[in-house]
Amino acid sequence: MRQKSIVRNGWFIGTICFTVGALLILGARVVAYSPPEKTHYHANFAVYINGQREQFKAMDYYEEEAAANCSVATAEEAETSPMSRVHMHGNINDVVHVEDSRVTWGNFFTVLGWNIGSTYIATRDGMHQNNDTAKVTFLLNGKSVDDVANITINDQDKLLVNYGDQSASQITGEYNLIKNNALKADQSKDPASCGGGMHAVTMRERMRHMF
Numbered sequence: 562m563r564q565k566s567i568v569r570n571g572w573f574i575g576t577i578c579f580t581v582g583a584l585l586i587l588g589a590r591v592v593a594y595s596p597p598e599k600t601h602y603h604a605n606f607a608v609y610i611n612g613q614r615e616q617f618k619a620m621d622y623y624e625e626e627a628a629a630n631c632s633v634a635t636a637e638e639a640e641t642s643p644m645s646r647v648h649m650h651g652n653i654n655d656v657v658h659v660e661d662s663r664v665t666w667g668n669f670f671t672v673l674g675w676n677i678g679s680t681y682i683a684t685r686d687g688m689h690q691n692n693d694t695a696k697v698t699f700l701l702n703g704k705s706v707d708d709v710a711n712i713t714i715n716d717q718d719k720l721l722v723n724y725g726d727q728s729a730s731q732i733t734g735e736y737n738l739i740k741n742n743a744l745k746a747d748q749s750k751d752p753a754s755c756g757g758g759m760h761a762v763t764m765r766e767r768m769r770h771m772f
Contacts, residue, residue: 599660600659600660600661600662601658601659601660602659602716602717602743602747603656603657603658603659603716603717603743603744603746603747604656604657604659604714604715604716604717604718604719604720604743605655605656605657605717605718605719605720605739605740605741605742605743606655606657606718606719606720606721606722606739607655607720607721607722607735607736607738607739608682608721608722608723609721609722609723609724609725609727609735610682610684610689610723610724610725611695611724611725612725612727614735615654615684616654617649617654617673619685620652622649622654622673623648623649623650623651623652624644624645624648624649624650624658643668643671643672644672645660645661646659646660646661646664646668646672647659647660647661647664647668647669647672647714648660648672655739655740655742656742656743656746657669657714658746659714659716663713664713664714665709665710665711665712665713665714666709666710666712666714666720667709667710667711669714670710677697677708677709677710677722678697678708678710679697679707679708680696680697681697682697682722682724689724694726695724695725695726696724696725696726697722697723697724698721698722698723698724698727698732699720699721699722699723700720700721700723700732700733700736701718701719701720701721702718702719702720703719703736709722716743716747717741717743717744717747718743719736719739719741719743721735721736721739723735
């Protein structure tokens, strides 16, 4: 009987030690967890239609900045929005904020409520299609491309989208007017971040990464 009691006590003590050790390891993982570094870089662009530069004046072209954005949704909820992947901020109509991998120019214009292709530009107000006198032209980083819809936006890209009957030199002039301020934006704080470049880690997020 005494021997069985010793064996039972040994199993009990071993179980307690294992459980405590496991809890300590899991607890350390919870405390030490930090989210992976978030993708965040910028590009410049402009759109000209029949010689007029689009100003993107409507407020819903822009993602809400930190104060409103953090008060209405959790970080997890915000990340489910297409606009969270690519957007503009603060009525700055020439800077694209990219916050996910493999975001294309087509994704960006879709977020704006537009659509683009090699032969057309569909704005919120109407359709502009290639015809005998006017056509769509794309200049990406100074080079003419047939279509940008499926091209990934890269850091410090510069894109001109033009529709009209402008000459090559006029289109180049439009391109040269686009600001090169993507690098400055790269080096600045994200205006939509919740208190910084990285959101505060919630206990729910820590628990999800326990195992």
